[in-house]
Amino acid sequence: MNVLLEKLRALAREDQILLDEPMSRHTTFRVGGPADVFFMPESAEQLTGAIEAAEAGGIPWMVVGNGSNLLVLDKGIRGLVIGLGEGFAAIARVGNTLTAWAGASLARVSAYAQASGLSGLEFASGIPGTLGGGCAMNAGAYGGQLSDCLIDAEVYLDGRVQTLTNAEMAMGYRTTRPLREGGIVLSARFALTPDDPEAIAGRMRELNARRRDKQPLNYPSAGSTFKRPEGYFAGALIEQAGLKGRAVRGAQVSEKHAGFIVRTGEADAADILALIHIVQDEVKARFGVTLEPEVRIVGEA
Numbered sequence: 001m002n003v004l005l006e007k008l009r010a011l012a013r014e015d016q017i018l019l020d021e022p023m024s025r026h027t028t029f030r031v032g033g034p035a036d037v038f039f040m041p042e043s044a045e046q047l048t049g050a051i052e053a054a055e056a057g058g059i060p061w062m063v064v065g066n067g068s069n070l071l072v073l074d075k076g077i078r079g080l081v082i083g084l085g086e087g088f089a090a091i092a093r094v095g096n097t098l099t100a101w102a103g104a105s106l107a108r109v110s111a112y113a114q115a116s117g118l119s120g121l122e123f124a125s126g127i128p129g130t131l132g133g134g135c136a137m138n139a140g141a142y143g144g145q146l147s148d149c150l151i152d153a154e155v156y157l158d159g160r161v162q163t164l165t166n167a168e169m170a171m172g173y174r175t176t177r178p179l180r181e182g183g184i185v186l187s188a189r190f191a192l193t194p195d196d197p198e199a200i201a202g203r204m205r206e207l208n209a210r211r212r213d214k215q216p217l218n219y220p221s222a223g224s225t226f227k228r229p230e231g232y233f234a235g236a237l238i239e240q241a242g243l244k245g246r247a248v249r250g251a252q253v254s255e256k257h258a259g260f261i262v263r264t265g266e267a268d269a270a271d272i273l274a275l276i277h278i279v280q281d282e283v284k285a286r287f288g289v290t291l292e293p294e295v296r297i298v299g300e301a
C-alpha cells in the first residue's frame with residue numbers, strides 16, 4: 001500500500017488522496033464503511049497511473065461515480081477506490097455531437113445539451129449519476145437509455161485506453177461491456193438532434209415532475225433496488241406481496257414507490273441488505289419470480 005501511496009503522491013496533489021475515507025460520503029444511500037484509499041484523478045494519465053500502480057502491487061481497485069447505484073457494505077472497501085467527479089468533467093459540443101467526460105453529472109450533461117439546442121438526453125436529466133456511471137450502467141428512464149444516442153466511448157479496458165463503438169459497448173438493460181469486464185468509461189460521445197431549447201427544457205421539466213410525483217426523492221436511496229424482471233414490474237410485485245412499508249430498522253420499502261428501498265431513519269448497509277433479502281424471498285415465495293438487484297452491492301460486510 002505504501003508503494004501505491006508514493007506513486008499517487010508523485011502523480012497528484014495531496015488533497016486528491018483520502019485515506020480511510022467513509023464511503024457514506026460518496027453514496028446516495030449515505031451508508032458504507034471506509035475505502036482504504038480514495039483517489040480523485042483529474043486526468044486520464046492520473047487515472048491510468050493509479051490503476052497501474054495498484055495492479056503492480058496486487059491491490060484491488062474499483063471506480064465509483066456519484067454512488068447513486070451503490071450499496072457499500074459496512075466494513076468498507078479494501079484497496080483503491082477511484083472517484084470520478086467534477087475534476088474529471090469537461091463537456092464540449094461539435095455540431096450535433098456532444099462529448100462529455102466521466103465525472104460530469106448526467107444532470108449537467110443534459111442541461112448542457114438543452115442549452116445547446118440538442119435533443120436526445122432529456123430522459124437523463126433527473127438521473128442522479130455521473131456520465132461514466134450512467135454509461136457503465138446504460139442508465140435509462142421514460143423509454144430512453146444512453147445506448148440510444150451513444151456514438152462511442154473512451155474506455156480503459158485490458159490495460160489500455162481504447163475507443164469502443166456503441167456496438168462494442170454491448171449495452172443491454174442496465175449492463176454494458178465495461179461493467180461486466182471491469183473497464184472504466186473515461187468519456188463518451190453522443191449523437192443528438194437539433195431542437196428548440198425551450199421545447200427541450202419543457203420536456204425535461206415534465207419528466208422531472210413525473211419523477212417527483214412517483215419517486216421518494218426526499219429520502220436517501222439508490223433508486224430502483226431491483227431490475228425489472230422479464231414480463232413484470234418489480235415495484236408492482238413487491239406491492240402485491242404486501243411489502244410496502246416493510247422495514248428493517250430505518251431501511252424501508254418505500255411507501256410511495258415499492259420499487260425503492262429508502263432510509264427513513266438510522267440504518268446501516270446490513271439493514272438495507274437484510275431488507276433486500278426479505279423482499280427477494282417473499283416475492284419468490286409468492287410469485288416464483290427472482291428479483292435481481294439493480295443496485296451494485298460492494299465491499300465487506
Ligand SMILES: Cc1cc2nc3c(=O)[nH]c(=O)nc-3n(C[C@H](O)[C@H](O)[C@H](O)COP(=O)(O)OP(=O)(O)OC[C@H]3O[C@@H](n4cnc5c(N)ncnc54)[C@H](O)[C@@H]3O)c2cc1C
Nearest residue numbers: 065066067068069129130132133134136139140141185223
Ligand atoms: C433517486 C434516484 C433515482 C434514480 N433513477 C434512475 C433512473 O431513472 N434510471 C437509471 O438508470 N438509474 C437511476 N438511478 C440509479 C443511478 O443514478 C444510475 O444507475 C446512475 O447511472 C449511476 O451513476 P453513478 O455515477 O452514481 O454510478 P455509481 O453508483 O457510482 O456506480 C454504479 C456502477 O457503475 C460503475 N461505474 C461508475 N463509474 C464508472 C465509470 N466511469 N466507468 C465504468 N464503471 C463505472 C461502478 O463501479 C458501479 O459498478 C437512480 C438513483 C437514485 C438515487
